[in-house]
Amino acid sequence: MTDVLLSVEGLTVHRGARRILDDVSFSLGRGETLALVGESGAGKSTIAAALMGLLAGQARVEGTAAFDEAPDLLSLPEKAWNRLRGRRLAMIFQDAGAALNPCYTVGSQLTTVLRRQLSLGRAEARARAIALLESVGLNDAAARMSAYPHQLSGGMQQRVMVAIALACDPDLLFADEPTSALDVTIQAQIVRLILDQTKQKGASCIFVLHDLALASQSCDRIVVLYAGQVMEAGPSETVLRDPRHPYTRLLKSCVIEIGTSELDPPPGSVPGYDDLPAGCRFASRCPRALPRCRTDKPRLEEVAGRSLACWNPEEAA
Amino acid sequence: MTRPAEGHDPQPLFELIEVEKVYMVRRPGSVFSTAKVGLPALDGVRLKIRKGASVAIVGESGSGKSTLLRVLLGLTRPTEGRALYQGRPIDEVRAEGREFARQVAMVYQDARGSLNPRMTIGALIAEPLRHFAICPETDLPARVKALLARVGLPAEVADRYPSALSGGQVRRVAIARALASEPTVLVADEAVSGLDVSTQAQLLNLLRRLQREMALTLVFITHDLGVASYLCEDIAIMYLGRIVETGPTNAVLNAPAHPYARALRRAAPEFFAPITEPLPGEIPSPLDLPPGCRFSGRCDRVQPDCHLSDPALLRFGGPAANRAAACFYPLTESPTAPQKRDIHA
Numbered sequence: 054m055t056d057v058l059l060s061v062e063g064l065t066v067h068r069g070a071r072r073i074l075d076d077v078s079f080s081l082g083r084g085e086t087l088a089l090v091g092e093s094g095a096g097k098s099t100i101a102a103a104l105m106g107l108l109a110g111q112a113r114v115e116g117t118a119a120f121d122e123a124p125d126l127l128s129l130p131e132k133a134w135n136r137l138r139g140r141r142l143a144m145i146f147q148d149a150g151a152a153l154n155p156c157y158t159v160g161s162q163l164t165t166v167l168r169r170q171l172s173l174g175r176a177e178a179r180a181r182a183i184a185l186l187e188s189v190g191l192n193d194a195a196a197r198m199s200a201y202p203h204q205l206s207g208g209m210q211q212r213v214m215v216a217i218a219l220a221c222d223p224d225l226l227f228a229d230e231p232t233s234a235l236d237v238t239i240q241a242q243i244v245r246l247i248l249d250q251t252k253q254k255g256a257s258c259i260f261v262l263h264d265l266a267l268a269s270q271s272c273d274r275i276v277v278l279y280a281g282q283v284m285e286a287g288p289s290e291t292v293l294r295d296p297r298h299p300y301t302r303l304l305k306s307c308v309i310e311i312g313t314s315e316l317d318p319p320p321g322s323v324p325g326y327d328d329l330p331a332g333c334r335f336a337s338r339c340p341r342a343l344p345r346c347r348t349d350k351p352r353l354e355e356v357a358g359r360s361l362a363c364w365n366p367e368e369a370a
Numbered sequence: 371m372t373r374p375a376e377g378h379d380p381q382p383l384f385e386l387i388e389v390e391k392v393y394m395v396r397r398p399g400s401v402f403s404t405a406k407v408g409l410p411a412l413d414g415v416r417l418k419i420r421k422g423a424s425v426a427i428v429g430e431s432g433s434g435k436s437t438l439l440r441v442l443l444g445l446t447r448p449t450e451g452r453a454l455y456q457g458r459p460i461d462e463v464r465a466e467g468r469e470f471a472r473q474v475a476m477v478y479q480d481a482r483g484s485l486n487p488r489m490t491i492g493a494l495i496a497e498p499l500r501h502f503a504i505c506p507e508t509d510l511p512a513r514v515k516a517l518l519a520r521v522g523l524p525a526e527v528a529d530r531y532p533s534a535l536s537g538g539q540v541r542r543v544a545i546a547r548a549l550a551s552e553p554t555v556l557v558a559d560e561a562v563s564g565l566d567v568s569t570q571a572q573l574l575n576l577l578r579r580l581q582r583e584m585a586l587t588l589v590f591i592t593h594d595l596g597v598a599s600y601l602c603e604d605i606a607i608m609y610l611g612r613i614v615e616t617g618p619t620n621a622v623l624n625a626p627a628h629p630y631a632r633a634l635r636r637a638a639p640e641f642f643a644p645i646t647e648p649l650p651g652e653i654p655s656p657l658d659l660p661p662g663c664r665f666s667g668r669c670d671r672v673q674p675d676c677h678l679s680d681p682a683l684l685r686f687g688g689p690a691a692n693r694a695a696a697c698f699y700p701l702t703e704s705p706t707a708p709q710k711r712d713i714h715a
Binding site: 209241303310311318 | 536570597624634636644
């Protein structure tokens with residue numbers, strides 16, 4: 054990574070007595086795509102919310118996140134956030150139908166961003182908005198400007214979300230499970246659209262995903278999370294071809310591809326935040342757990358081209 | 371779908387013959403008009419499900435999966451064609467009493483929504499046992515415990531309420547409830563979607579084990595081809611109210627004949643494979659069907675005559691292959707010539 058855009062160090066989020074993110078560190082280069090993967094409750098969306106300054110009031114955030122020339126996003130005052138969000142940081146939400154305002158037309162939601170962030174005039178914003186809708190593959194874009202979100206299909210709503218997110222050419226785009234509410238062939242279209250658009254604009258993208266196969270196809274780097282801790286992180290090729298953390302390996306073995314004949318999932322499910330072990334949070338389900346795994350937390354260390362937090366990692370495949 | 375290897379063809383458990391279901395709906399956009407238009411949810415559906423089979427029904431939203439399910443369960447009467455259970459019309463069998471409902475059990479897509487939040491898990495599982503008079507009242511607690519064990523839940527879950535269970539546990543309870551009536555057929559609508567991969571894998575293994583142990587006939591609705599190939603021997607792929615391809619799951623997925631089946635296959639994420647060119651466009655509205663083949667507007671192999679008439683689901687590759695596709699220009703070349711014209715159009 055030559056040109057680092059985002060560098061997260063020791064990101065920890067407390068909600069009451071619960072540590073919902075525990076010492077998360079990763080970095081991302083300019084123009085790179087990164088996948089945050091893990092099961093529900095792993096903290097994927099919390100990371101995105103923390104880096105967008107969208108965590109609700111009661112959450113306590115520690116750590117730093119250096120973004121471009123800003124030394125730390127996490128200590129910015131609200132006003133500074135408002136200048137970054139929408140302009141340099143943008144987000145595509147999981148459920149476009151819920152994220153778009155049902156009372157305003159597509160055109161009005163799109164031009165609002167352009168006029169507010171880029172101080173464009175009415176006509177200029179409209180022209181730009183139509184061009185944006187065309188670039189995300191909405192046919193008949195001028196007519197779609199006056200459509201309300203409910204008049205669009207799920208795939209088209211998600212295209213509008215992509216257009217709004219990319220309206221101000223952000224440096225970093227968060228896509229929180231952008232396709233999980235969509236049909237299979239539409240999913241493929243949207244993933245392709247996000248990748249093409251970010252590449253074209255030179256933006257970096259953080260995908261929140263639960264599909265490891267999709268992560269391997271679409272992302273340069275991957276961060277595997279479990280119950281708020283980073284288990285393994287690195288280039289997705291390295292990590293997914295030869296996972297060294299028992300959790301990554303188990304997660305990969307649960308992915309069903311066509312022709313999969315046997316599945317061997319770990320027993321149990323992700324623990325609640327109230328009864329987490331003191332050491333590695335995966336220890337209670339880990340087939341390779343040692344006594345010390347339950348008491349001492351493993352640190353992220355550089356092993357075989359990736360970062361790994363494990364006392365008893367798997368051998369090379 | 372019958373197995374050719376078994377020689378003489380026993381009567382299939384379910385048989386759908388040219389089933390058509392048209393819903394009358396108000397024309398969209400007309401607020402005051404009461405004029406109704408027909409929405410064809412199912413059109414010319416032919417499907418045989420033999421006893422002990424496992425069939426995946428795959429398709430995107432609007433393809434008619436749920437309507438097909440309602441027809442199979444006898445909840446919707448087809449507008450045209452016949453839907454048979456053991457050779458007799460399903461609605462007739464259903465009207466005779468509880469036996470059909472006991473034999474054919476359903477696992478709903480929204481498992482949590484299908485469970486009364488004010489009943490304990492024990493009471494929820496005892497409900498079908500009482501309704502179908504499966505066992506005497508005194509045996510109920512033991513029966514509930516056995517059913518919980520069968521789906522891999524600890525006995526103490528019986529005293530809890532659905533809100534205290536995780537998503538995966540709730541699905542297990544829904545499966546236990548379906549199994550309570552000792553059914554021979556299990557119909558599951560997206561029973562593993564929206565779960566974490568490890569939970570999904572656990573449930574798939576459970577369903578596979580149950581199907582084998584109890585010799586259940588399994589009809590599994592899913593949008594995930596991987597799930598279909600893991601759980602089901604046979605597959606039926608639907609598009610806009612029609613079955614466009616059927617056959618043994620592995621054969622269909624390894625060499626799809628219908629261009630839509632191939633597009634679905636390619637859209638499924640695969641480790642380290644380059645992302646393929648996605649299928650353009652979206653499913654058209656069933657109120658505004660394209661002329662000819664319904665897939666013609668999105669098909670990359672479309673020919674002029676695809677717009678003229680709708681291809682029927684015809685067999686190809688001989689009886690041993692047990693495959694059928696509804697396409698004038700299928701992808702798999704077969705010795706028996708592919709169909710040229712639809713006699714049913």
